[in-house]
Amino acid sequence: MQSLSDISLVAQVAVFHNRRAFDQLVRKYQSPVRRFLLNLTLGNEALSDDLAQDTFLRAYTHITQFQGIASFQTWLFRIAYNVYYDHCRKMSHEKLEMRDVNEKITNDGTAQSSFQTSSHSSLKMDIHAAMATLKEEERACVTLQLIDGYPIEDIAKMMDMPANTVKSHLRRGKEKLTTYLKNNGYDGNR
């Protein structure tokens, strides 16, 4: 029934350009989309909100391309990942700086980073610090599987890559995270 109501709202946006229907869709999906981008950007709230805004604007202008085969959330996540990927390509210089920060975090093995300026709990900081040890593709795959609970087939569709490539990214990402957690004394009991 949930997907039926989504399809009804999408149809109203696509055919009648009903802004109220789109408002309902944004209100409903802003949390998962922003959380996904927040994890990809390692807790950078301002950047993730900008990217989330671009995601919804792109969804509005391309709403007729939604075929209803996958769920609306899956379609939104695919757009969100593309927006993030485009941003990374545009900001290649910034990306290099980010890698330096990531390397620093990895070398230090602690959560000391520029992301501490945001108002996150220490738990979130831990997650973002751990995620900083991963490459972008690995981070996206790990976020989609371990936080958002998507199966490999859906992740492959979202990231537009073969399922085997997704499995490789997941394996490498999980290996790095296991090492990071064990090196930092995380035993799962805190």
Place this chain on the structure above:
Amino acid sequence: MTEIDEQLLEQFFQPAKAVKVEDNGFTNRVMRKVPYSPVCLSYMWTAFCVLLGIVAFVVFVGWQPIFKAIISILNTNIGDLHPVPIFMTAGVLISLAVVELIQKMERLQI
């Protein structure tokens, strides 16, 4: 190569699954940037023109010439009408009706 500890990772990411990001005006910010589509603008333009027409009709007492024309038609003798314009009008109307009928049959694939 490190062995992956699935249980450890599951426990580590468990709190992140429950995180719900509050809206805090995000939806309103997005809706302010959503572009008005050409279709939406055309509806608004049509509504504006209709409103303008109604105002002009009232301001310039648009019903007076309509009443005059109706009264003039009612006072006209049928014999005074010239047959040529009537035949021309009837011809155009019949042609349009035939074209419409053909198109309707094509749409219904009769």
